[in-house]
Amino acid sequence: MKRTFKRAIICAAIASTLVSSAAFADGSVQLYGLIDMSVDNFKAPGTKNAWAEQSGDMSTSYWGIKGTEDLGGGLQAIFALEGFFLANNGASGRFTGDTFFSRNSYVGVQSASWGAVTVGRLTTEMFLSTIIFNPFVDSFTFSPIVLHTFIGVNGQGVIGDSGWNNAVQYTSPSFGGFSADAMYSFGNSTDFGSHKWGAGASYFHGPFAATVVYQDAKYNNVADDLVTEIPGYTGQNAVQAGVSYDFSVVKLYGQYMYVNNSITTGNLKVNTGSGGFSIPLGDGAILADYAYSRSSGAAAQSRSTFAVGYDYHLSKRTDLYAAYLYDRVTDLSLGQTYGVGIRSMF
Numbered sequence: 001m002k003r004t005f006k007r008a009i010i011c012a013a014i015a016s017t018l019v020s021s022a023a024f025a026d027g028s029v030q031l032y033g034l035i036d037m038s039v040d041n042f043k044a045p046g047t048k049n050a051w052a053e054q055s056g057d058m059s060t061s062y063w064g065i066k067g068t069e070d071l072g073g074g075l076q077a078i079f080a081l082e083g084f085f086l087a088n089n090g091a092s093g094r095f096t097g098d099t100f101f102s103r104n105s106y107v108g109v110q111s112a113s114w115g116a117v118t119v120g121r122l123t124t125e126m127f128l129s130t131i132i133f134n135p136f137v138d139s140f141t142f143s144p145i146v147l148h149t150f151i152g153v154n155g156q157g158v159i160g161d162s163g164w165n166n167a168v169q170y171t172s173p174s175f176g177g178f179s180a181d182a183m184y185s186f187g188n189s190t191d192f193g194s195h196k197w198g199a200g201a202s203y204f205h206g207p208f209a210a211t212v213v214y215q216d217a218k219y220n221n222v223a224d225d226l227v228t229e230i231p232g233y234t235g236q237n238a239v240q241a242g243v244s245y246d247f248s249v250v251k252l253y254g255q256y257m258y259v260n261n262s263i264t265t266g267n268l269k270v271n272t273g274s275g276g277f278s279i280p281l282g283d284g285a286i287l288a289d290y291a292y293s294r295s296s297g298a299a300a301q302s303r304s305t306f307a308v309g310y311d312y313h314l315s316k317r318t319d320l321y322a323a324y325l326y327d328r329v330t331d332l333s334l335g336q337t338y339g340v341g342i343r344s345m346f
Contacts, residue, residue, distance in 0.1 A: 027067060027068050027069035027070055027077075028067055028068055029065065029066070029067035030065065030066055030067065031063075031064075031065050031346075032063070032064055032065075032066075032345075032346060033062055033063030033064060033345070033346055034059055034061060034344070034346070035055075035087050035344050036056045036057060036058055036059045036060070036061050036343045037053070037054070037055055037061075037087050037341055037342055038053070038054055038055075038057040038321075038339045038341025038342070039051070039052070039053050039054075039340060039341070040052060040054060040057060040141070040337060040338060040339020040340070040341070041336075041337065041338055042054070042141070042337045042339070043334075044327070044335045044337075045303075045328070045332040045333065045334065045335035046329070046332035046333055046335075047333075049336070053088050054339075055085070055086040055087040055088045056084075056086070056087075056094070056140070056141075057139065057141040057323075057339055058137075058139045058141070058142065058311075058321050058323070058341055058343055059137065059138055059139065059343055060084050060094055060138065061084065061086065061087045062082055062083060062084045062085065062103050063082070063083060063085065064081060064082030064083070064103065065080070065081050065082075066079060066080035066081070066082075067079055067080075068110075071109070074111050074112060075109060075111050076109065076110050076111070077107070078107070078108050078109065078110050078116065078118070079106065079107040079108070080104045080105070080106055081101050081105055082101060082104040082105070083100050083101045083102060083103060084098065084102055084103055099121075101121065102121070102163065103123070103163065104120075104121060104122060104163065105120045105121040106118040106119060106120030106121065106122055107119060107120060112173060113173065114172075115171050115172040115173050116169075116170070116171045117168070117169070117170050117171075118168070118169050118171075119167070119168045119169075120167065121164065121166075121167065122163060122164055122167045122169050122183060123162060123163045124160070124161075124162060124163060124164055124183065124215065125181055125199070125200035125215070126149070126158060126162075126198060126200075126213050126215050126238065126240060127150070127163070128200075129211045129213045129240055129242050129255075130145055130146055130149050130240065130242075131143075131146065132209070132211070132242065133145075133209070133211065133242030133243065133244050133253050133254070133255050134146070134253050134255065134274060134289050135251070135253055135277060135278040135285075135287040135288065135289050136276075136287055136289055136307060136309070136323075139323075141323075141325070141337060141339070142307045142309060142323040142325050142337070143307065144274060144276075144289050144290060144291035144305035144307050144325070144327075145272075145274040145276075145289065147291070147327070148257075148274070148291045148293050148303060148305065149257060149272070150162060152270075152293070153301070153303055153329050153332075154295070154299060155263075155268045155270070155295065155299070156259070156270045156293045156295055156301070156303060158215070158236065158238050158259060159219070159233070159236050160196055160215070160217045160236075164183065164185040164196055165185065166185055166186040166187070167183055167185040167186075168183070168184055169182065169184075170182050170183075174204075177203050177204045178201070178202070178203045179201070179202055180199070180200065181199065181200055182197070182198070182199040182200075183197065183198050183199070184196075185197065187218075195218055196215065196216065196217040197215070197216055198213065198214060198215030199213070199214055199215075200212065200213035200214070201213075207245055207246035208243075208244070208245050208246075209242075209243070209244045209245075210241075210243045211240075211241065211242045212240070212241045212242075213239070213241075214237070214238070214239045214240075215237070215238055216236070216237040217235060217236050217237075218234075218235045219233040219234055219235050219236070232263045232265045233261065233262070233263055234262045234263065234264060235262045236259065236260065236262065237259075238257060238258065238259040238260070239257070239258050240255065240256070240257040240258075241255065241256050242254065242255045243255075249280070250277050250278070250279050251277060251278045251279075252275075252276075252277050253274075253276045253277065253278075253289070254274065254276075255273065255274045255275075255291075256271075256272070256273050256274075257271075258270070258271055258272075259272070263298060266297060266298030267297045267298060268295055268296075268297045268298045268299060269295070269296050269297050270293055270294070270295050270296075271294050271296075272291060272292065272293040272294075273292055274289060274290060274291035274292070275289070276288055276289030276290065277289075282312070283312060283313050283314075284310055284311050284312035284319070285310070285311050286308075286310055287307075287308065287309045287310070287311060287323070288306075288307065288308045288309075289306070289307050290304075290306045290307075291304075291306075292304050292305075300330075301329070301331075302329075303327070303328070303329045303330070304327075304328045305325065305326065305327045305328070306325070306326045307323060307324065307325040307326070308323065308324055309321060309322060310322055310323075317345045317346070318342070318343065318345070319342070319343050320340070320341070320342050321340065321341055322339070322340045322341075323338065323339065324337070324338040325337040325338070
């Protein structure tokens, strides 16, 4: 039971085209999701602390429906509609103004022999790589590398959100544990210049796993899923590599990311590294991770973040967790967050 819950969360993120509950003779449909609630004392760098009851501290609460239809000749039609929600107040989305199906919203076709093609709003390979190769998975509160990658300070993170709108993606079959994919996001009529593209390759074999991903985002005006706080952006490219090895008594994780921001007022480059581990203990696991980012160019700034926690499994679908995060950013007051929570999958 020790790794079952975490494995289920990762599989839900990277295998949304797999469906297990039969609903029709020639296809299947599945309803699924996760609810995460916690009580914590939260303080981001440079802000004041506050006690709060929050949704999604360890995993963002979401629900979804996905399905397949047999088209014959080994070909299947696939679809998924997945939305985030705030369990503490019942609101949809991760935040006020978030779209209803902001996790995934796509349709496509797949074949065991040549792979899958999907179109719609799609989760990026950069996000999947980030959450797979750290012990806190997709936590936007306690995972240091998730915070550095997607909640960057002063340009240190990637732009373009964890999912891209107006996107088309090709995903290859697995060849001896190796697979690859590529994604392109259209700017559409609202902003032709804000297109994005990315590609990645991964290898999973026994206790060893590795990945490398690249993404390039062109920035013009304000596209609906291209958000930045820095004026003068013309684009960004980022590369990330991740590796893990499971020794049974301990699982080790490591990541490296390089981000290059093209800005009219001066380019900004960021190097980020992280390392962590999970150790099985009783019916749970001790989690720890550290991430460090350093900016150069237009601004020199560093960020050092460490987290430790314990995840206790009540069952294959429900767990309790407690975690602490230390977050230090140049010229800002120390950030510290600690809390306890519960997750349940369905």
